Amino acid sequence: HDFSPSVGISISHMPTDRDFSIERIPLAYFITFRAYGTWLHGTAGSVDRLHNRYGAPRLIADAKRKKYNEGLLKQPPVELNKWRRRVVLDAIKETCRIRKWELWESNIRTNHVHSVVTAPCKAKVVLNALKANATRKMREAGCWRSDLSPWVRRGSKRYLWTEKDLDAAIAYVKYDQGAPLPE
Numbered sequence: 001h002d003f004s005p006s007v008g009i010s011i012s013h014m015p016t017d018r019d020f021s022i023e024r025i026p027l028a029y030f031i032t033f034r035a036y037g038t039w040l041h042g043t044a045g046s047v048d049r050l051h052n053r054y055g056a057p058r059l060i061a062d063a064k065r066k067k068y069n070e071g072l073l074k075q076p077p078v079e080l081n082k083w084r085r086r087v088v089l090d091a092i093k094e095t096c097r098i099r100k101w102e103l104w105e106s107n108i109r110t111n112h113v114h115s116v117v118t119a120p121c122k123a124k125v126v127l128n129a130l131k132a133n134a135t136r137k138m139r140e141a142g143c144w145r146s147d148l149s150p151w152v153r154r155g156s157k158r159y160l161w162t163e164k165d166l167d168a169a170i171a172y173v174k175y176d177q178g179a180p181l182p183e
Contacts, residue, residue, distance in 0.1 A: 026159040028104060028118040030169040031127050033155030036148070037077030038111035078150045080110050082182055083143050088113060091137035095129050104166065105173040109181065114173040116166070123157035131155070 043059075043066055080088065085108040092115055096103040102118035113134070119126050131151050138144035160166045 025120060026161050027163070027166050028102070028116050028160040028169070029123045029126055030158035030160055030173075031115045031117060031123070031130060031155065032112060032158075033127065033131055034112045034152045035078040035080055035110075036075065036150055036152055037073050038079070039152075075146055075148050078111075080108060080113075081143075083141070084138060084150075085110075085181065086183070087137050087141045087143055088134045091134040092130055094137070095133040099129065101126070105170045107173045107177050109177055114177070116160070116169045116173055123159065127155045127157055 043061065088108045089106060092106050092108075092113075093103060095101070096117060099119065104116040104118065106113070106115040113130070115130060117126050117130075131149075135144065135150060138150065144150055158169070160169055
Protein backbone atom coordinates (compact mmCIF):
# COMPACT_ATOMS: atom_id res chain seq x y z
CA HIS A 1 0.00 0.00 0.00
CA ASP A 2 1.11 3.51 -0.67
CA PHE A 3 0.06 6.67 1.00
CA SER A 4 -0.67 9.24 -1.67
CA PRO A 5 -2.86 12.18 -2.54
CA SER A 6 -5.51 9.70 -3.63
CA VAL A 7 -6.22 9.05 0.06
CA GLY A 8 -6.69 12.72 0.87
CA ILE A 9 -3.21 14.15 1.27
CA SER A 10 -2.35 17.38 -0.50
CA ILE A 11 1.31 17.15 -1.41
CA SER A 12 2.59 20.21 -3.20
CA HIS A 13 6.10 19.74 -1.89
CA MET A 14 7.52 16.47 -0.61
CA PRO A 15 9.64 17.68 2.33
CA THR A 16 12.73 15.89 3.48
CA ASP A 17 14.70 16.07 6.72
CA ARG A 18 16.47 19.10 5.20
CA ASP A 19 13.13 20.94 5.45
CA PHE A 20 12.87 20.33 9.19
CA SER A 21 13.59 23.27 11.45
CA ILE A 22 12.49 24.14 14.94
CA GLU A 23 10.32 26.91 13.47
CA ARG A 24 8.66 24.53 11.02
CA ILE A 25 7.71 21.30 12.72
CA PRO A 26 5.04 19.19 11.01
CA LEU A 27 1.95 18.10 12.94
CA ALA A 28 3.09 14.50 12.56
CA TYR A 29 4.98 12.02 10.44
CA PHE A 30 3.58 9.05 8.56
CA ILE A 31 6.30 6.42 8.98
CA THR A 32 6.39 3.16 7.02
CA PHE A 33 9.03 0.44 6.99
CA ARG A 34 9.04 -3.00 5.43
CA ALA A 35 10.13 -6.37 6.70
CA TYR A 36 13.32 -7.58 5.04
CA GLY A 37 13.01 -9.37 1.71
CA THR A 38 9.25 -9.02 1.34
CA TRP A 39 9.02 -6.45 -1.46
CA LEU A 40 11.77 -7.08 -3.98
CA HIS A 41 12.40 -5.26 -7.24
CA GLY A 42 10.71 -7.35 -9.87
CA THR A 43 7.52 -7.52 -7.83
CA ALA A 44 4.70 -5.61 -9.54
CA GLY A 45 4.28 -2.17 -8.02
CA SER A 46 7.74 -1.94 -6.45
CA VAL A 47 9.89 1.18 -6.70
CA ASP A 48 13.59 1.40 -7.53
CA ARG A 49 15.97 4.36 -7.47
CA LEU A 50 14.90 5.40 -10.98
CA HIS A 51 11.20 5.36 -10.05
CA ASN A 52 11.42 6.80 -6.54
CA ARG A 53 9.68 10.12 -7.18
CA TYR A 54 6.21 11.31 -6.45
CA GLY A 55 3.99 10.45 -9.42
CA ALA A 56 6.57 8.19 -11.08
CA PRO A 57 5.13 4.96 -12.50
CA ARG A 58 5.55 1.82 -10.44
CA LEU A 59 7.51 -1.11 -11.80
CA ILE A 60 5.75 -3.91 -13.63
CA ALA A 61 6.31 -7.53 -12.64
CA ASP A 62 9.63 -8.91 -13.87
CA ALA A 63 10.24 -12.54 -12.88
CA LYS A 64 13.94 -12.48 -13.88
CA ARG A 65 14.63 -9.35 -11.86
CA LYS A 66 12.77 -10.75 -8.86
CA LYS A 67 14.69 -14.03 -9.07
CA TYR A 68 17.99 -12.12 -9.30
CA ASN A 69 17.09 -10.05 -6.22
CA GLU A 70 16.04 -13.16 -4.30
CA GLY A 71 19.58 -14.45 -4.91
CA LEU A 72 21.00 -11.32 -3.26
CA LEU A 73 19.14 -11.83 0.02
CA LYS A 74 21.37 -12.31 3.06
CA GLN A 75 18.57 -14.03 4.99
CA PRO A 76 15.12 -15.42 4.21
CA PRO A 77 12.28 -12.91 3.86
CA VAL A 78 10.91 -11.86 7.24
CA GLU A 79 7.26 -12.49 7.99
CA LEU A 80 5.72 -10.62 10.87
CA ASN A 81 3.63 -13.37 12.44
CA LYS A 82 1.14 -12.77 15.26
CA TRP A 83 3.83 -12.91 17.97
CA ARG A 84 6.20 -10.54 16.17
CA ARG A 85 3.39 -8.11 15.33
CA ARG A 86 2.37 -7.92 18.98
CA VAL A 87 5.99 -7.33 20.09
CA VAL A 88 6.55 -4.67 17.41
CA LEU A 89 3.38 -2.81 18.38
CA ASP A 90 4.39 -2.88 22.06
CA ALA A 91 7.87 -1.61 21.11
CA ILE A 92 6.43 1.28 19.11
CA LYS A 93 4.12 2.24 21.96
CA GLU A 94 7.02 2.06 24.43
CA THR A 95 9.30 4.15 22.21
CA CYS A 96 6.67 6.86 21.91
CA ARG A 97 5.87 6.79 25.63
CA ILE A 98 9.52 7.03 26.72
CA ARG A 99 10.35 9.80 24.24
CA LYS A 100 7.07 11.61 24.96
CA TRP A 101 5.97 11.37 21.32
CA GLU A 102 2.31 11.22 20.36
CA LEU A 103 1.43 7.92 18.69
CA TRP A 104 -1.77 8.58 16.75
CA GLU A 105 -2.08 5.17 15.11
CA SER A 106 0.02 2.14 14.23
CA ASN A 107 -0.75 -0.94 12.17
CA ILE A 108 1.68 -3.84 11.95
CA ARG A 109 1.03 -6.06 8.94
CA THR A 110 2.74 -9.30 7.89
CA ASN A 111 5.31 -7.48 5.75
CA HIS A 112 5.31 -3.82 6.80
CA VAL A 113 4.66 -1.35 9.61
CA HIS A 114 2.73 1.95 9.46
CA SER A 115 2.80 4.51 12.26
CA VAL A 116 1.57 8.08 12.57
CA VAL A 117 3.67 9.92 15.16
CA THR A 118 4.09 13.49 16.36
CA ALA A 119 7.64 14.19 17.55
CA PRO A 120 9.76 17.35 17.95
CA CYS A 121 12.64 15.94 15.92
CA LYS A 122 13.50 14.88 12.40
CA ALA A 123 11.47 12.13 10.76
CA LYS A 124 14.63 10.06 10.32
CA VAL A 125 15.10 9.99 14.11
CA VAL A 126 11.55 8.67 14.54
CA LEU A 127 11.97 6.01 11.85
CA ASN A 128 15.30 4.80 13.23
CA ALA A 129 14.05 4.73 16.83
CA LEU A 130 10.94 2.72 15.94
CA LYS A 131 12.94 0.18 13.92
CA ALA A 132 15.72 -0.13 16.50
CA ASN A 133 13.42 -0.61 19.48
CA ALA A 134 11.21 -3.05 17.56
CA THR A 135 14.28 -5.13 16.72
CA ARG A 136 15.56 -5.02 20.30
CA LYS A 137 12.19 -6.02 21.73
CA MET A 138 11.83 -8.87 19.21
CA ARG A 139 15.25 -10.19 20.27
CA GLU A 140 14.36 -9.90 23.95
CA ALA A 141 11.10 -11.75 23.34
CA GLY A 142 12.94 -14.50 21.46
CA CYS A 143 11.05 -14.02 18.20
CA TRP A 144 14.07 -12.60 16.33
CA ARG A 145 17.37 -14.46 16.72
CA SER A 146 19.36 -13.23 13.71
CA ASP A 147 22.23 -10.77 14.05
CA LEU A 148 20.88 -9.11 10.89
CA SER A 149 18.04 -6.61 10.91
CA PRO A 150 14.48 -7.79 10.26
CA TRP A 151 13.90 -4.54 8.33
CA VAL A 152 14.90 -3.14 4.96
CA ARG A 153 17.30 -0.21 4.94
CA ARG A 154 15.59 3.12 5.26
CA GLY A 155 11.82 3.55 5.12
CA SER A 156 9.19 6.09 4.16
CA LYS A 157 8.88 9.36 6.08
CA ARG A 158 5.91 11.52 5.07
CA TYR A 159 5.41 14.92 6.60
CA LEU A 160 1.87 15.76 7.70
CA TRP A 161 1.46 19.52 7.79
CA THR A 162 -2.32 19.95 8.15
CA GLU A 163 -5.14 18.48 10.24
CA LYS A 164 -6.60 17.10 7.02
CA ASP A 165 -3.32 15.30 6.24
CA LEU A 166 -3.13 13.95 9.79
CA ASP A 167 -6.74 12.72 9.73
CA ALA A 168 -6.25 11.07 6.33
CA ALA A 169 -3.07 9.30 7.48
CA ILE A 170 -4.73 8.01 10.65
CA ALA A 171 -7.73 6.75 8.67
CA TYR A 172 -5.46 5.10 6.09
CA VAL A 173 -3.44 3.28 8.74
CA LYS A 174 -6.50 2.27 10.74
CA TYR A 175 -8.99 1.34 8.01
CA ASP A 176 -7.27 0.90 4.63
CA GLN A 177 -4.85 -1.95 5.33
CA GLY A 178 -7.16 -4.82 4.53
CA ALA A 179 -8.85 -7.18 6.92
CA PRO A 180 -7.70 -7.06 10.55
CA LEU A 181 -5.02 -9.64 11.31
CA PRO A 182 -5.43 -12.14 14.15
CA GLU A 183 -4.23 -10.79 17.48
